[in-house]
Amino acid sequence: MDVSRRGFLKLSGLSIAAFATGLGFDPAVAEATGYALKLEGTKKIPSICHFCSGGCGMLLYVKEGKLIHLEGDPDHPTNEGTLCPKAASLLSVANSPDRVTKPKRRAPGADHWEDISWEDALDRVAKKTKEVRDASWKAADEIVNAKTGLKEMFSVNRAEGIAFIGSAEVDNEESYLFTKFCRVIGNPYHEHQARI
Numbered sequence: 001m002d003v004s005r006r007g008f009l010k011l012s013g014l015s016i017a018a019f020a021t022g023l024g025f026d027p028a029v030a031e032a033t034g035y036a037l038k039l040e041g042t043k044k045i046p047s048i049c050h051f052c053s054g055g056c057g058m059l060l061y062v063k064e065g066k067l068i069h070l071e072g073d074p075d076h077p078t079n080e081g082t083l084c085p086k087a088a089s090l091l092s093v094a095n096s097p098d099r100v101t102k103p104k105r106r107a108p109g110a111d112h113w114e115d116i117s118w119e120d121a122l123d124r125v126a127k128k129t130k131e132v133r134d135a136s137w138k139a140a141d142e143i144v145n146a147k148t149g150l151k152e153m154f155s156v157n158r159a160e161g162i163a164f165i166g167s168a169e170v171d172n173e174e175s176y177l178f179t180k181f182c183r184v185i186g187n188p189y190h191e192h193q194a195r196i
């Protein structure tokens, strides 16, 4: 008998299932039991995949602070339980030893990055933002008056030297906060990757 590779795998699967059923062993029950055992003692956390701007719903299973399993949320209207390969691989991303979990700084002229504290990182970003904002602040600009057609000076109060681009890794709530932050510091140039 000529059997293709795919056909051989199908036949093998059927033979194993038939053999298991013959022994009173139901593979479906075994699979469900394995799934239940794997998730025993975990906390289920509904979340959103933020790999791209699709916003698919995920269920995360966490035990002792570690992500044990994740899957598509069947009740989520966007993906109805499915996940694309990028999201399905997020378990490896979350648990990767290469994952950067501390802020890092490369000093001017240095050839390596060094760990710094969150406090230090926030201080540096705040100081730099203030410095650039002050240096590039524009209080007034010459604009054509729509009524008269003549150029006039109008108050604009904007930070010309700062622009902000949100990445696909930024979710809705973070985008909201970033937008608020940009407005607070007088920065009109803020955009999001999903719109570009």
Ligand code: SF4
Binding pocket: 049, 050, 051, 052, 053, 054, 055, 056, 079, 082, 083, 084, 085, 086, 087
């Ligand atoms: S599961 Fe895939 S399609 Fe859905 S948001 Fe994540 S990366 Fe985008």
